[in-house]
Amino acid sequence: MKIAVIQGPNLNMLGVREKNVYGPMTLEQIHEQMKSSAAQNGIELEFFQSNLEGEIVDKIQECLGEVQGIIINPAAYTHTSIAIRDALAAVALPTVEVHISNIYKREEFRQKSITAASSTGVIAGFGPFGYHMALIALTQICTEIKAIEEAQKNQAK
Template identity: 70%
Template sequence: MKIVVIQGPNLNMLGVREQQVYGSMKLEQIHAQMKDFGAKSGMEVEFFQSNLEGEIVDKIQECYGDASGIIINAAAYTHTSIAIRDAISAVNLPTIEVHISNIHRREEFRKQNMIAPVCTSSIVGFGPFGYHLAMVGMVQIMNEVKAVQEMQKQQSQATEAK
């Protein structure tokens, strides 16, 4: 099972920018923790960060047929990008949105969320720990998908046996 973690604009500056909002952890540290959890959970984890909207759209599209799920922090594009929203919708993969800060307690423009309606779930305001919660959530989603697939397989075999 492969999970792709997509990080949007300015997240490469974590640990430097607005530490009072985003904390002191660097993106590389967050990714190291996610990779460790993924290895323990039997998940391959791939990381991607871009400040460019089109590159993020391309990466989401590359997930189709290659990944089991997506964890995304679209950062500022959360509030503006119909293109990212449409890409998430198009690939139809379990997608968990993460925001380090609580976007609902910040500036008014951050309360508009273009991608949440097409994501499986959203995790906001837990700081870098939100990424761990997303990994736990993705394991649960993948277990549920496997259970449904197994049940469908058993039903199909039972139907064929009759």
């Protein structure tokens, strides 16, 4: 199983920016923890981070036929990007949206997620552990989808 982990703007600054909101861990440290957990479960992860909306859209589109699911933290684009929302809808892959902070306890403009409508589920407010939760959830979702597809193939025989 292969999963894409797509990170939005300013997440490359984790560990430096607003530690009171996002904590002290760097993006690289979060990815290392994810790799460790994924390796134990035979899952391949592909990491991507960009501060540019169009690059994120391109990456989402490249996932079609290449990965079984997406973990995405659209960061600030969560609240503004119809393009990312539409790209997620177009590829129709199981997707878990992650937010390190609880967006519903923050400024009013951060409490609306445009991209959530194209996600299978949203995890917010658990810090970096949210990525681990997303990995577990997406693994389960992809396993269930595969089981359903195999059952349908067996019924067709």
